Amino acid sequence: MDMQIELKDVSANYQLGPIRKSNVLNTVNLTIESGTFTALIGRTGAGKSSLLKILNGLLLPTKGSVRIGEAVIKQPYPKEDIRNIRKQVGMVFQFPESQLFAETVEKDICFGPMNFGVPLEEAKKTAKKMIELVGLEPSILSKSPFSLSGGQKRRVAIAGILAMEPAVLVLDEPGAGLDPQGKKEIMSLISSWHQQEGLTTILVTHDMEDVALYADRVILMDQGKIIKYEKTKTIFTDSDLLESWGLELPQARRFQIKIEQETGMKLPKICLTLDELADALVMVGLV
Amino acid sequence: MGVVLEVEGLSFRYDKKQDRSNISDVSFQLREGEWTALIGHNGSGKSTLAHLLVGLLQPDAGQLKINGTVLMKESVSWDIGIVFQNPENQFIGTTVEDDVAFGLENINMPYKQMRERVDKALEYVGMTDYRMADPSQLSGGQKQRVAIAGMLALQPKVLILDEAFVMLDPRSRKELMDTIRKLTNKGMTILSITHDMEEAAHADKVMVMKQGKVAKIESPSQLFLTDSSLEKPFAEKLRNALKNRKCNVPEKYMTEAEMVLWICKSN
Numbered sequence: 336m337d338m339q340i341e342l343k344d345v346s347a348n349y350q351l352g353p354i355r356k357s358n359v360l361n362t363v364n365l366t367i368e369s370g371t372f373t374a375l376i377g378r379t380g381a382g383k384s385s386l387l388k389i390l391n392g393l394l395l396p397t398k399g400s401v402r403i404g405e406a407v408i409k410q411p412y413p414k415e416d417i418r419n420i421r422k423q424v425g426m427v428f429q430f431p432e433s434q435l436f437a438e439t440v441e442k443d444i445c446f447g448p449m450n451f452g453v454p455l456e457e458a459k460k461t462a463k464k465m466i467e468l469v470g471l472e473p474s475i476l477s478k479s480p481f482s483l484s485g486g487q488k489r490r491v492a493i494a495g496i497l498a499m500e501p502a503v504l505v506l507d508e509p510g511a512g513l514d515p516q517g518k519k520e521i522m523s524l525i526s527s528w529h530q531q532e533g534l535t536t537i538l539v540t541h542d543m544e545d546v547a548l549y550a551d552r553v554i555l556m557d558q559g560k561i562i563k564y565e566k567t568k569t570i571f572t573d574s575d576l577l578e579s580w581g582l583e584l585p586q587a588r589r590f591q592i593k594i595e596q597e598t599g600m601k602l603p604k605i606c607l608t609l610d611e612l613a614d615a616l617v618m619v620g621l622v
Numbered sequence: 623m624g625v626v627l628e629v630e631g632l633s634f635r636y637d638k639k640q641d642r643s644n645i646s647d648v649s650f651q652l653r654e655g656e657w658t659a660l661i662g663h664n665g666s667g668k669s670t671l672a673h674l675l676v677g678l679l680q681p682d683a684g685q686l687k688i689n690g691t692v693l694m695k696e697s698v699s700w701d702i703g704i705v706f707q708n709p710e711n712q713f714i715g716t717t718v719e720d721d722v723a724f725g726l727e728n729i730n731m732p733y734k735q736m737r738e739r740v741d742k743a744l745e746y747v748g749m750t751d752y753r754m755a756d757p758s759q760l761s762g763g764q765k766q767r768v769a770i771a772g773m774l775a776l777q778p779k780v781l782i783l784d785e786a787f788v789m790l791d792p793r794s795r796k797e798l799m800d801t802i803r804k805l806t807n808k809g810m811t812i813l814s815i816t817h818d819m820e821e822a823a824h825a826d827k828v829m830v831m832k833q834g835k836v837a838k839i840e841s842p843s844q845l846f847l848t849d850s851s852l853e854k855p856f857a858e859k860l861r862n863a864l865k866n867r868k869c870n871v872p873e874k875y876m877t878e879a880e881m882v883l884w885i886c887k888s889n
Contacts (some may be wrong), residue, residue: 349759356759378791379763428760429789430708486664508762511788512707514663514817515853541791542762583792586856590882597886609856613863621885622869 338404338535340367340390345399347389361559362399367552368535369404372529374550374567375539375613378581383539384429387505391426392417396476403503404492410430412414422451425501427509432480440466440483440491441476447499458498465494466529470520486517486592493521497528504529505537510545547585548573549608555580556564568605589611594621625690626811627652627675627702627780634674644670646834648684652780656855657802657820661852662831668815669707671831672782675813676704688779700729703778705786706874709762709769718768719744719753720762725776743775746801746814749792762789770798774805779803783814787821799824819846823855823877847875855880 338439342365350356359382367373376382377554388394389401392408400409404530422463428434437443444465445458453461469490475483482492493509509525510518526549546553547569553570555563557580562568570577571588583589587606594616595601602619606612616622634645645667649693652658661686662668673679675686677698688701706712715721719740727735743887747767753762757768766789770783775780783802793794799821802812806826813826822828823842830845830852838845854862857878864871876884 376718379767379789380761384761433708433710484665487653508789512785512817517664517821519816541789541795543792581791581793587860590856590860590878593878593882594885598880609859609863613860613867616864616885617867617869622864622889 338369339402340503340535341402342389343400343402344578345389345396345401347385347394347396349394350397351596358397359394359559360389360396363559364562365554365561365564368533370533371525371552372536372550373538373552373554374546375537375554375556376543376546376555376582377562381556383556385559387426387507387537387539389423390420390503390505391424392420393426400435415419421499421501424505425496425499425573427493427496427504427506429507429511431492431496431509432485435480435488435492435495438479441479443480443491444476444495444498447495451499455577461498461500462494465498466491468497469494469524475489489513489517489521493525500532501534503535503537505539506539508537509538510540512540525549537610543571543585547587555582568607571607574604591615624653624654625651626688628676628687629688630685630687632671632674632686633682634670635671635681635682637841638682644834645681648834648836648840650836652811652813654779654811655806656827657806657814657825658827658829659825660813660829660831661817661819663761663839663852666831667668667834668831669784672704672784672813672815675780676702697821700776701779702782703773703776703780704782704784705770705773707785707788709765709786709789712769712772713765716756716759717753718749718755721757721768722772722775725772729776739775739777740771743771745769746774748797760784762827763791763794766790767798770813772888777852780811780812780813783812783816784818785815787816787818795821805823812843819853819855843875843877 342363344360345360345363346566347360348358349354368479385394395412403423408416408420435443441462441468444462448458448461466473466476471490500613510521550567553565554568556563569582574584574592585607591606591612592601602615606615628651631642632645632648635643665733674681688699694701712720714724722740722743723736726739744753749767766786770786786824806812806837816822825840828842828845829839846854857876861871
């Protein structure tokens with residue numbers, strides 16, 4: 336499905352009533368190709384979460400327009416259009432477990448699809464499929480979501496979003512607060528779902544390791560503006576650029592630069608992961 | 623360095639009908655000016671332990687001693703502060719500075735002194751520019767910093783950070799880690815619950831929890847060398863990756879600087 340995302344001159348703020356607030360998004364122009372996995376990075380307060388909300392119609396632009404596939408959000412924002420967009424864009428918030436509410440896990444997962452008109456029986460089937468997909472036992476479906484551990488709740492919340500079968504998946508730090516193992520599992524589950532279903536995925540994260548491992552494109556934001564939009568390798572070539580925006584390189588790349596500075600030798604390629612770095616070090620005979 | 627907090631035989635169950643304890647027979651000591659990282663899987667009891675330490679939960683058995691005095695049941699000590707993982711859970715004020723001042727107002731601090739403390743705390747976390755902002759309008763990472771400032775203003779002897787850095791960008795995280803080091807140098811004791819092994823590697827000691835028990839308390843260098851079940855800091859991962867590629871690496875834990883030095887020296 337073609338799910339190209341296009342933002343034209345989008346500005347937005349959280350203005351409530353007459354008190355003027357500065358824009359959280361400032362004339363953003365952006366085209367994200369269908370089927371890509373894009374990481375959205377930038378320091379706290381850069382506008383990352385706000386950009387995600389724009390894609391899902393939770394925050395409406397004060398200026399400009401948003402197109403997702405065939406659906407368009409623009410003034411005066413007819414309800415039907417927004418509903419269309421929400422059906423296609425699944426959003427996983429920061430700490431998504433705080434949006435669990437139903438008495439059982441099954442009801443919680445079925446809630447989204449049923450809202451969009453999926454019959455109960457079918458929604459239940461999807462719930463079972465999704466709960467297995469996120470690595471939980473089907474027996475958990477009859478439990479209260481509030482009796483689960485933090486990591487399990489997170490998985491249930493993600494299963495609830497996937498059950499709506501969105502074509503665009505936007506995630507706001509889905510791994511925050513999970514142990515390293517749990518985080519790895521969540522991330523690789525998202526990554527394989529992305530590939531299998533041919534989704535267009537946008538991930539907000541502070542973890543440059545995840546950016547290096549999963550994303551093929553990177554958007555760098557600051558003060559409500561898009562500073563860079565590049566392929567992952569390209570953006571991590573320039574350490575000064577990232578540094579000037581308060582960001583870091585993936586560990587392997589940072590290590591590589593340190594070693595290159597100390598030895599005066601250049602490794603044959605840009606290393607973004609541990610294995611790439613170890614291989615390169617062996618190849619040039621530094622170890 | 624004197625012992626600030628002494629935990630003896632602490633046990634706790636959420637469900638009193640069950641036998642299995644969420645925290646079982648936990649004992650340890652925290653010394654003045656020491657930074658201890660608390661690690662363990664989700665569900666190992668880290669946050670439950672933290673809630674017990676600040677009196678949000680009451681233990682079924684065991685006791686806490688602060689500066690040698692046993693903390694009475696159902697009482698709260700002003701000497702221990704906590705910052706939660708999700709800062710939304712602890713906002714009260716309508717502006718950032720009101721929010722930071724809230725704890726101080728509660729202990730009837732004179733205005734002038736309160737002003738100084740609030741200013742200093744906001745400066746520590748780099749949020750001075752946002753002092754008049756509405757906390758609910760801040761980003762996740764900014765909220766987290768305000769929550770930390772609120773606790774710093776109270777100047778507790780022991781500060782517990784329950785994954786208080788998860789929403790921060792890497793740079794702010796580093797800056798706050800430097801801030802913590804400064805605080806411990808001034809005598810504050812830190813217990814930081816974390817999943818970030820780079821953060822744990824910066825601490826003086828690492829305490830590992832497994833299934834409600836303290837499995838071990840060791841220095842980071844000892845722990846990351848000997849415990850194969852843990853996620854490692856990057857330098858240690860690289861050492862192992864090179865070892866697997868039949869490279870002649872030293873059989874000891876190396877910090878990042880030591881690792882770079884070793885690679886450069888071996889040429």
